[in-house]
Amino acid sequence: MTRTIETITFEDAARFISLEADCLDHRDYVTWLGLWAKDGIYAIPIDPDAEDFADRLNYAYDDAAMRRMRVSRLTSGESMSARDASNTLRSLSRFRMLDDEPASDVRIRCAQHLVDYRRGAYRTYAANVTYRLRVEDGGIRLVEKVVRLINSTDALAGMSFLL
Amino acid sequence: MTSRDFGALVLPDRVHSSLYRDPAIFEEEMDRIFNHTWVWVAHESDIPKAGDFLTTHVGRQPVIVNRDRKGDIRVMVNRCRHRGATVCEARRGNAAGFVCPYHAWTYSQDGSLRGVPLPKGYKDFDKAEYGLVQLRVETYAGLVFATFNHDIEPLDTFLGRAKPWIDLFMKQGGGFPVKTMGEHRFTFPGNWKIQLENTTDAYHFPIVHKSFLTSLDNATEDLFSFMDAGGYVEDLGNGHSVMVMIPELVDLDDNLDADIPDRFAGIAEELRRDYPEEQFRKIVRAIGGSGFNLNLFPNLACSMAFFRVLRPLAVDETEIRHIAIGMDGGPDIANRARLRLHEHFQGPMGFGTPDDAEAWERVQRGSAGSADPAWIMVNRGEDKTAANAGDVTAETGMRAAYQMWKRMMSA
Numbered sequence: 001m002t003r004t005i006e007t008i009t010f011e012d013a014a015r016f017i018s019l020e021a022d023c024l025d026h027r028d029y030v031t032w033l034g035l036w037a038k039d040g041i042y043a044i045p046i047d048p049d050a051e052d053f054a055d056r057l058n059y060a061y062d063d064a065a066m067r068r069m070r071v072s073r074l075t076s077g078e079s080m081s082a083r084d085a086s087n088t089l090r091s092l093s094r095f096r097m098l099d100d101e102p103a104s105d106v107r108i109r110c111a112q113h114l115v116d117y118r119r120g121a122y123r124t125y126a127a128n129v130t131y132r133l134r135v136e137d138g139g140i141r142l143v144e145k146v147v148r149l150i151n152s153t154d155a156l157a158g159m160s161f162l163l
Numbered sequence: 164m165t166s167r168d169f170g171a172l173v174l175p176d177r178v179h180s181s182l183y184r185d186p187a188i189f190e191e192e193m194d195r196i197f198n199h200t201w202v203w204v205a206h207e208s209d210i211p212k213a214g215d216f217l218t219t220h221v222g223r224q225p226v227i228v229n230r231d232r233k234g235d236i237r238v239m240v241n242r243c244r245h246r247g248a249t250v251c252e253a254r255r256g257n258a259a260g261f262v263c264p265y266h267a268w269t270y271s272q273d274g275s276l277r278g279v280p281l282p283k284g285y286k287d288f289d290k291a292e293y294g295l296v297q298l299r300v301e302t303y304a305g306l307v308f309a310t311f312n313h314d315i316e317p318l319d320t321f322l323g324r325a326k327p328w329i330d331l332f333m334k335q336g337g338g339f340p341v342k343t344m345g346e347h348r349f350t351f352p353g354n355w356k357i358q359l360e361n362t363t364d365a366y367h368f369p370i371v372h373k374s375f376l377t378s379l380d381n382a383t384e385d386l387f388s389f390m391d392a393g394g395y396v397e398d399l400g401n402g403h404s405v406m407v408m409i410p411e412l413v414d415l416d417d418n419l420d421a422d423i424p425d426r427f428a429g430i431a432e433e434l435r436r437d438y439p440e441e442q443f444r445k446i447v448r449a450i451g452g453s454g455f456n457l458n459l460f461p462n463l464a465c466s467m468a469f470f471r472v473l474r475p476l477a478v479d480e481t482e483i484r485h486i487a488i489g490m491d492g493g494p495d496i497a498n499r500a501r502l503r504l505h506e507h508f509q510g511p512m513g514f515g516t517p518d519d520a521e522a523w524e525r526v527q528r529g530s531a532g533s534a535d536p537a538w539i540m541v542n543r544g545e546d547k548t549a550a551n552a553g554d555v556t557a558e559t560g561m562r563a564a565y566q567m568w569k570r571m572m573s574a
């Protein structure tokens with residue numbers, strides 16, 4: 001990550017996304033917050049066809065302030081569900097660049113299969129995830145992450161982790 | 164089973180934990196309560212145009228709620244009169260009628276049977292006898308209720324003293340009609356009455372929702388720290404109750420000249436350019452919702468800034484919908500703010516709901532402890548029952564709901 005880059009290749013993007021996933025599974029939220037661009041948006045829509053999230057209800061539609069608050073909630077010990085949080089393990093695959101690469105601003109889509117374990121029960125969450133990555137100060141920053149759960153319009157259970 | 168004394172399970176100050184756990188009691192509830200009273204099914208804004216429909220449930224029975232050609236709202240059992248298949252699986256949409264996918268029996272928007280393929284195969288077949296089964300439907304202030312009980316009292320009488328509170332709740336349209344704006348749906352492994360209790364339980368708020376309170380700015384945190392803010396709970400009859408948490412936000416038309424909270428200052432600045440003074444103040448004041456929860460037995464709460472709808476799935480499994488509401492025709496910026504507030508607290512990734520769900524799940528798990536006495540206590544604030552209201556943490560609303568439960572289960 002110390003290498004200075006000017007453009008993002010497929011390999012750069014895949015490596016960055018793996019790092020992001022690793023941070024979330026290992027609850028390394030401080031590093032995770034640092035991966036984001038200041039204007040970054042973390043969105044988990046309900047409507048599977050939504051491209052614009054501001055005027056509709058989502059599961060999450062977070063700017064930097066909301067992400068920080070979310071991390072505080074998960075780590076402060078004040079939330080009874082987060083105190084007994086799930087263990088998660090996510091696999092990402094089926095990467096596809098949605099823009100020509102290399103470029104300084106790219107979008108990449110992949111499949112995410114997340115297994116959540118809590119109190120003797122497994123749940124799985126399958127999602128299409130789209131990332132928009134941008135070069136800032138010689139490194140990669142996350143500008144947008146959109147998690148489209150394949151069962152987003154169904155009834156879900158409370159989540160004590162980040163998708 | 165019908166001879167069972169359900170009344171003995173509900174005392175004035177406590178209820179027996181078998182109400183959360185006994186599958187036989189659950190079966191009786193589905194019949195004696197959900198098949199016999201007014202059950203909330205939709206808001207009128209869900210189906211504004213002729214042909215608009217949605218599918219939902221009354222108790223465990225699948226129903227279609229739609230608006231027919233004449234503009235009347237209908238609620239019909241989603242079951243073909245031939246062999247019982249659902250005639251519609253879409254969650255919502257617009258349809259000229261409904262065709263059963265199995266043998267193509269075709270129903271019009273009003274549920275009447277229009278045609279069947281190869282009709283000569285039937286002897287003395289009168290189509291008029293085979294329409295979709297209709298529920299009785301009545302509305303109040305945009306809330307659509309339905310019932311299988313055609314002999315029940317009018318909705319107006321059933322809601323009774325809850326009606327003025329519904330009127331107050333709808334003032335969060337900010338001068339515009341209220342419309343639904345999407346929903347969070349989630350399930351929890353517990354009995355439906357645990358959720359019914361929760362929307363009239365202020366006592367849990369500073370404990371369970373500490374992480375939510377911490378995430379707010381200081382002024383908003385003060386507003387939501389309502390243990391000593393002069394709130395109260397009132398039994399409104401028929402199992403309904405209101406819990407006032409923030410008295411100054413009971414009537415959103417009052418105090419329009421009060422200072423605008425910092426959290427809405429940016430929005431206010433923009434709205435001031437587009438709306439006359441009084442109207443923009445009304446809109447801004449409405450953004451945060453009302454200062455009370457209105458519990459309507461058995462399945463709806465008008466809860467501060469959203470509708471909470473419960474649906475019993477099994478004795479130990481319940482589905483909850485938190486329906487976002489906003490201003491129909493109101494400014495986008497105000498509705499956007501309401502959506503963000505909803506996302507902040509509600510839903511499977513909200514800062515509030517997952518902690519509530521955790522508490523409810525723990526109640527269900529803990530109530531397996533069958534040591535005698537196996538009672539659930541709802542006696543808080545009982546000393547104030549003479550006035551029918553204690554402070555905001557009184558369990559008056561729960562007692563009201565359980566007395567209605569007892570009445571319906573013993574009828």
